[in-house]
Amino acid sequence: MSIALPNLEQIRDAAARIAPHAILTPVLRNAALDALAGAHLYFKCENLQRGGAFKFRGACNAVWSLSDDEARCGVVTHSSGNHGNALAMAASTRGIAAHVIVPEGAVRAKVEAIEQAGAVLHRCAPTNAAREAMAAEVQQATGAIMVHPYADTRVMAGQGTVVLELLHQSGGLDAIVTPVGGGGLMAGCAVAAHGLLPNIAMFGAEPAGASDAAQSLAQGARIEHFVPATICDGLRALVGEPNLAALREHHVAVITVSDEETIAAMRLLWQSLKLVVEVSSATVLAAVLKQPERFAGRRVGLVLTGGNVDVDALPW
Amino acid sequence: MSIALPNLEQIRDAAARIAPHAILTPVLRNAALDALAGAHLYFKCENLQRGGAFKFRGACNAVWSLSDDEARCGVVTHSSGNHGNALAMAASTRGIAAHVIVPEGAVRAKVEAIEQAGAVLHRCAPTNAAREAMAAEVQQATGAIMVHPYADTRVMAGQGTVVLELLHQSGGLDAIVTPVGGGGLMAGCAVAAHGLLPNIAMFGAEPAGASDAAQSLAQGARIEHFVPATICDGLRALVGEPNLAALREHHVAVITVSDEETIAAMRLLWQSLKLVVEVSSATVLAAVLKQPERFAGRRVGLVLTGGNVDVDALPW
Numbered sequence: 001m002s003i004a005l006p007n008l009e010q011i012r013d014a015a016a017r018i019a020p021h022a023i024l025t026p027v028l029r030n031a032a033l034d035a036l037a038g039a040h041l042y043f044k045c046e047n048l049q050r051g052g053a054f055k056f057r058g059a060c061n062a063v064w065s066l067s068d069d070e071a072r073c074g075v076v077t078h079s080s081g082n083h084g085n086a087l088a089m090a091a092s093t094r095g096i097a098a099h100v101i102v103p104e105g106a107v108r109a110k111v112e113a114i115e116q117a118g119a120v121l122h123r124c125a126p127t128n129a130a131r132e133a134m135a136a137e138v139q140q141a142t143g144a145i146m147v148h149p150y151a152d153t154r155v156m157a158g159q160g161t162v163v164l165e166l167l168h169q170s171g172g173l174d175a176i177v178t179p180v181g182g183g184g185l186m187a188g189c190a191v192a193a194h195g196l197l198p199n200i201a202m203f204g205a206e207p208a209g210a211s212d213a214a215q216s217l218a219q220g221a222r223i224e225h226f227v228p229a230t231i232c233d234g235l236r237a238l239v240g241e242p243n244l245a246a247l248r249e250h251h252v253a254v255i256t257v258s259d260e261e262t263i264a265a266m267r268l269l270w271q272s273l274k275l276v277v278e279v280s281s282a283t284v285l286a287a288v289l290k291q292p293e294r295f296a297g298r299r300v301g302l303v304l305t306g307g308n309v310d311v312d313a314l315p316w
Numbered sequence: 317m318s319i320a321l322p323n324l325e326q327i328r329d330a331a332a333r334i335a336p337h338a339i340l341t342p343v344l345r346n347a348a349l350d351a352l353a354g355a356h357l358y359f360k361c362e363n364l365q366r367g368g369a370f371k372f373r374g375a376c377n378a379v380w381s382l383s384d385d386e387a388r389c390g391v392v393t394h395s396s397g398n399h400g401n402a403l404a405m406a407a408s409t410r411g412i413a414a415h416v417i418v419p420e421g422a423v424r425a426k427v428e429a430i431e432q433a434g435a436v437l438h439r440c441a442p443t444n445a446a447r448e449a450m451a452a453e454v455q456q457a458t459g460a461i462m463v464h465p466y467a468d469t470r471v472m473a474g475q476g477t478v479v480l481e482l483l484h485q486s487g488g489l490d491a492i493v494t495p496v497g498g499g500g501l502m503a504g505c506a507v508a509a510h511g512l513l514p515n516i517a518m519f520g521a522e523p524a525g526a527s528d529a530a531q532s533l534a535q536g537a538r539i540e541h542f543v544p545a546t547i548c549d550g551l552r553a554l555v556g557e558p559n560l561a562a563l564r565e566h567h568v569a570v571i572t573v574s575d576e577e578t579i580a581a582m583r584l585l586w587q588s589l590k591l592v593v594e595v596s597s598a599t600v601l602a603a604v605l606k607q608p609e610r611f612a613g614r615r616v617g618l619v620l621t622g623g624n625v626d627v628d629a630l631p632w
């Protein structure tokens with residue numbers, strides 16, 4: 001079954017649906033970073049979103065898109081990261097159950113956060129097959145509705161609300177950069193941005209050690225097997241099928257950055273912007289600083305995707 | 317010569333005067349910290365202010381309060397910290413000179429930042445006498461106007477604009493907590509808060525190792541000699557004469573906190589609020605967590621004063 005991309009209307013509906021629950025995050029500017037980049041940078045602070053990541057938008061839209069009858073049995077997903085936590089929080093805003101499938105070996109702090117957010121945890125072996133088998137089992141046993149982390153129309157629509165806010169708050173942009181992992185954020189943002197400004201340039205930032213999206217675009221077919229090797233724990237997922245289609249359709253240019261470049265950009269964001277952002281978020285600034293000629297003198301929106309990081313263990 | 321406190325009208329004038337230059341900083345909320353404190357916390361993020369600290373407000377108001385004739389010869393201050401940097405930035409918005417007197421031994425990174433902001437540096441020995449002699453000399457030689465870091469009506473009025481914004485953004489509060497160093501922020505905030513809400517409770521947070529304000533209030537007279545011993549580099553100054561008068565007049569309750577309590581609160585702010593705040597800023601959360609009975613169930617504004625910290629050297 002092919003999963004449809006959302007349209008602008010669905011993203012606007014998502015914005016109305018999540019408004020009572022999500023935070024309208026600020027957009028920050030910084031003279032020192034502008035000077036360094038040679039561009040006008042607008043940082044959309046999703047690290048300040050509920051749960052510390054943009055993921056709450058998509059999860060919340062999915063949960064509140066359900067009819068009462070569908071919602072009754074709760075929702076289920078497989079994610080030991082920000083999406084699992086976001087879905088648990090979103091489910092709690094509607095008073096329904098969230099089942100989260102967690103592979104053995106997942107980061108304990110993240111799993112604890114998901115549990116604290118009220119989810120029912122289901123442990124499985126750390127393989128795709130085990131994860132999918134467990135998901136099917138939980139759906140069968142509970143009737144819960146699957147909310148995929150990125151290959152889901154409602155989730156992509158929710159993530160696209162970032163751009164509706166960013167364009168309004170900035171007063172207009174020439175380009176937008178978001179990280180690319182599974183591609184849910186990128187897909188929603190591209191649809192929203194081109195729906196409002198057909199000529200805006202869209203860029204994805206991808207770790208060199210998880211550059212399946214860049215390679216899939218280059219070779220004209222989706223890579224289905226790839227072993228990621230990057231410090232960016234939020235960007236290790238393979239880009240989804242509908243997500244890759246969105247990247248193609250919206251002419252997204254993917255810039256790959258090394259972990260060293262990303263860590264340096266992360267440190268700059270902490271030091272100059274005074275924000276705690278997680279390493280995956282810093283890929284966007286690393287990308288702008290790596291290819292400054294593509295952004296010179298332009299108004300560039302950068303989505304800082306999250307701030308869920310262990311402040312006792314900094315990577316620099 | 318006694319220095320007058322500003323009135324509400326002067327604080328409103330200051331708000332209009334600095335509006336073209338200062339950032340309207342966001343107010344953040346956090347469910348986890350609310351639960352921990354048992355109160356409704358509203359964090360005013362002056363770490364996101366221009367220059368990374370609230371100090372820009374007072375400096376900017378002082379600079380733009382001058383007549384063209386007064387402004388011609390520039391401004392001068394003695395501060396190797398956030399005020400020196402703020403005054404340099406404020407002077408540059410008006411295209412006038414800023415002279416900053418820097419004692420030998422000041423933190424090199426801060427001094428470099430002041431120089432980068434365009435100030436003329438004047439070095440002196442690290443004593444009050446040398447500082448004042450150098451200030452007099454610079455005023456004599458250049459005709460520059462002195463802008464004291466906190467015992468200055470224009471500076472206090474500028475700092476008070478924090479509360480005009482905070483009360484508007486929060487929709488009303490029962491209490492406000494700010495750190496107390498020289499007392500410029502506390503004085504301006506107390507006047508603004510009581511001008512708008514006569515019954516709001518005002519609290520100061522002071523490091524136990526620099527508790528001259530608490531002791532001065534307790535003994536009924538201003539302590540004039542005190543050797544501070546605290547990690548909170550922004551709060552080592554003795555509370556000023558007019559500033560102490562403001563604390564008395566506005567019934568400010570000062571809560572003292574240990575450096576350990578402050579460092580733990582700083583870590584909490586980084587981890588939960590996703591903000592880089594400097595250690596002095598964290599005294600406000602430490603104070604609320606130390607005496608929760610004074611804040612239970614109330615709407616409490618906390619001013620996070622700055623974010624100028626070396627991210628390579630965290631105190632935990």
